[in-house]
Amino acid sequence: MRASLAALVLCVFGITTGEFVIAGILPDVAADLDVSIPAAGLLVTAYAVGMIFGGPILTALTARYPRKPLISVLLVIAVAGNIASAMAPSYEILFVARVVTALVTSTFFANAIVIATSTSPPDKQASTVSKLVFGMNIAMVLGAPIGTLLGDQFDWRTPFFAIAAVCALGLVLVVRLVPEVANSGGSAWSELRVFGDRNVQLAIAVTATGSAGVLMVFVYFASLLTDIAGFASGAVAVMLLVYGLGATVGNVIGGRLSDRSPKRAQLGLLTLLACALLLMWAVSDSTVLIAVMVFLVGALGFSVIPGMQARVLSTAAQAPTLAIAVNASAYQLAAAFAGWFGGHVIDTAGLRAVYPVAAAITVLGIAVSVAAWSRETVRLAS
Structure with a gap:
């Protein structure tokens, strides 16, 4: 249980850092891709919109799939999205990569919460959720500042490569440590x-x-x-x-x-x-x-x-x-x-x-x- 939860927390940390890190490297992104700061700021908006609308839709459409294989696929998409962000030759491609990565964020977090709480005692559900949210806290306290530091020391693409590596490690740990948990098995409509x-x-x-x-x-x-x-x-x-x-x-x-x-x-x-x-x-x-x-x-x-x-x-x-x-x-x-x-x-x-x-x-x-x-x-x- 603890090893499984730790694997999920690491994944939440990696994915959430991918959301936060753009704020610290925004001027460098704008300068390198030759766009204005407001245009670069739309990368933040695009991520939020992807989560708001894409998360529920993707979650409903994947309701029939077993949770462990599902979050594994979502992690693969997160790795690919962050690598695509790191290698993006243009603003437009970076924009699309950010949206694709955002689409999996809510669905992954939702499934991670259900997996974690389904294997915890009924009277420990809130504290179990708090441990997953701890991954978000660490992303805010350490992930984003470290990502900004990497961007300052190397370039703005380096943080995305680092995030992809963290998500890839999380994928390996999920495959090895996270138990199989059944999904609802219902249709999107149900x-x-x-x-x-x-x-x-x-x-x-x-x-x-x-x-x-x-x-x-x-x-x-x-x-x-x-x-x-x-x-x-x-x-x-x-x-x-x-x-x-x-x-x-x-x-x-x-x-x-x-x-x-x-x-x-x-x-x-x-x-x-x-x-x-x-x-x-x-x-x-x-x-x-x-x-x-x-x-x-x-x-x-x-x-x-x-x-x-x-x-x-x-x-x-x-x-x-x-x-x-x-x-x-x-x-x-x-x-x-x-x-x-x-x-x-x-x-x-x-x-x-x-x-x-x-x-x-x-x-x-x-x-x-x-x-x-x-x-x-x-x-x-x-």
Whole structure:
């Protein structure tokens, strides 16, 4: 079990680093391929769109296939996509390679969660999910910075070759260590029917509304830290590392709390997150206090994720893989909304207003969570 989970965590680390690393090497990509920075930025958008739309579709279409062979094929595609990215002679080919790689990301992560939780005790599902999310944390804390360093020392293509190597190693370990786990065996249509369940709808809505607030702050972190708190531009990378460390700690703690009491953990952690965002607003011009709050908000923002994923798993037992893929798309949509709405808030009320608005959105997430758990209580009582 531990060896299997470690193999899956390594794969999540490699694939997620492939998503994050482009941000650190974007200027080099733009210069080498002779495109503008905004055009190069579309490579990030393309990856997100591939995950939002491609993930659920691919997951539904592969519902009949056994999970271990499926994730092995997905890893092969990830290796090929990153090699194609590294060798891309033009912007257009790099764009296509990024989209193809993005298509497998949500489907792989969804299947990895189902494989891991199906071999863990029922009362350890949230902490098991948190261990897989740990691969994402390490990608944020170490993978992206190391990839940027490789790009600085060699060229922007080197990080993609390194990511391909990590995914290839993960493929070998998956073949050797991960057990066979049956898929649902249903058609794409039968998988899609699970979304007619109001409990599933609410569980996914909790992810979207509960994450959008903290994502809004994260999207505008650089401006908030430099223009409001007074950090030098060079300190932003350090603060992002602090945020990533907080996310790692919060992910582990949140998984354990959700195992013990899913309802109390979800409602309590979201409430603490809303309070932390308001406190961040109150101390937004203090360099020292904001540094502490960056760690705390990172911890609380990621502490809710394992419980949210476990909640989706429990409500969508008939099609858990597709539900997790759609849940990942909901998270990406929340990020897209956070960027758009946060920009609107800044234009109309100023940069500092991002904090209280983010807290208000998180309160909406609490309200949706209360509705979801109340419905569950009524269902169990009847």
